Amino acid sequence: xxxxxxxxxxxxxxxxxxxILSLARLYFSPSSSSLNRWRHGKEPYALVTGxxxxxGLGFVEAIxxxxxxxxxxxxxxxxxxSRRSALQKQYPNLKFExxxxxxxxxxxxxxxxxxxxxxxxxxxILVNNMGGIPFIPGYIQLIETSSSQxxxxxxxxxxxxSHLTRYMIPVMAKNGxxxxxxxxxxxxxxVPWAAVYSGTKGFVLSFSEALARExxxxxxxxxxxxxxxxxxxxxxxxxPVHLLNPAAKDFSKTAVGRLGAAVASGRNTxxxxxxxxxxxxxxxxxxxxxxxxxxxxxxxxxxxxxxxxFNLKKD
Numbered sequence: 001x002x003x004x005x006x007x008x009x010x011x012x013x014x015x016x017x018x019x020i021l022s023l024a025r026l027y028f029s030p031s032s033s034s035l036n037r038w039r040h041g042k043e044p045y046a047l048v049t050g051x052x053x054x055x056g057l058g059f060v061e062a063i064x065x066x067x068x069x070x071x072x073x074x075x076x077x078x079x080x081x082s083r084r085s086a087l088q089k090q091y092p093n094l095k096f097e098x099x100x101x102x103x104x105x106x107x108x109x110x111x112x113x114x115x116x117x118x119x120x121x122x123x124x125i126l127v128n129n130m131g132g133i134p135f136i137p138g139y140i141q142l143i144e145t146s147s148s149q150x151x152x153x154x155x156x157x158x159x160x161x162s163h164l165t166r167y168m169i170p171v172m173a174k175n176g177x178x179x180x181x182x183x184x185x186x187x188x189x190x191v192p193w194a195a196v197y198s199g200t201k202g203f204v205l206s207f208s209e210a211l212a213r214e215x216x217x218x219x220x221x222x223x224x225x226x227x228x229x230x231x232x233x234x235x236x237x238x239x240p241v242h243l244l245n246p247a248a249k250d251f252s253k254t255a256v257g258r259l260g261a262a263v264a265s266g267r268n269t270x271x272x273x274x275x276x277x278x279x280x281x282x283x284x285x286x287x288x289x290x291x292x293x294x295x296x297x298x299x300x301x302x303x304x305x306x307x308x309x310f311n312l313k314k315d
Contacts, residue, residue, distance in 0.1 A: 058252025176221025
């Protein structure tokens with residue numbers, strides 16, 4: 001019995017040390033070379049969805065800074081052309097392509113054509129960033145949510161991602177090793193006044209975990225990461241920047257800088273921004289009653305802030 005307890009104690013200590021070292025590597029490894037695993041072959045490309053603003057544009061800039069050509073996908077051609085022009089001036093030695101698709105309006109039959117149109121390129125990174133609550137006000141009770149709003153939320157956060165990923169698998173598998181980065185949310189834990197959105201982010205987590213294991217089982221050379229984030233300030237939601245609410249560009253740069261270490265440590269899920277990781281860690285230790293109280297206060301504060309930002313009027 002004593003030897004068994006000693007063995008279990010030693011095993012626990014070794015496991016704890018391994019986790020600490022893994023976290024240190026994850027959060028303190030050099031960020032400038034974080035994409036080296038996927039930067040190979042002739043003219044490597046990254047495809048970023050929702051790329052014209054916010055976190056998506058931040059991903060484009062951070063990935064280009066590490067020497068990747070980038071394909072920007074979004075719904076607004078004029079804005080995409082403007083972004084491409086600015087990026088081309090900033091990175092004259094790189095190439096920037098654009099794809100136009102509206103996940104809420106266009107036929108999903110066109111997604112296969114999108115993938116085929118870039119199949120000749122050496123695409124080694126896919127950032128499934130498109131998502132969010134596609135209506136204002138976004139935080140409303142389910143009983144107040146229309147059928148159209150439910151369908152649009154699912155389309156925007158889960159349906160388009162699933163279809164695009166399906167068609168990009170053969171494109172990226174031939175260019176492996178490759179990376180699929182699916183941008184999730186802390187809402188996966190279940191946020192009041194955002195039940196459908198929370199459900200879609202829970203789907204993104206399970207989808208990413210399942211796909212990562214599916215690729216490993218079938219020896220498909222594509223790494224999969226689900227990215228978790230809490231609040232971020234962007235042009236779409238210009239909330240005040242503070243420790244727990246970083247600017248979109250800063251968040252994206254931090255996230256890109258930790259992708260390589262996350263995959264090297266065998267992770268399928270990553271919370272790249274340390275304050276967000278600590279916040280979720282603390283919330284996870286709270287009893288359900290306390291979690292409800294915290295989330296209640298947070299969402300009510302967010303509702304008031306959105307009313308101010310978007311000039312919303314209460315009924």
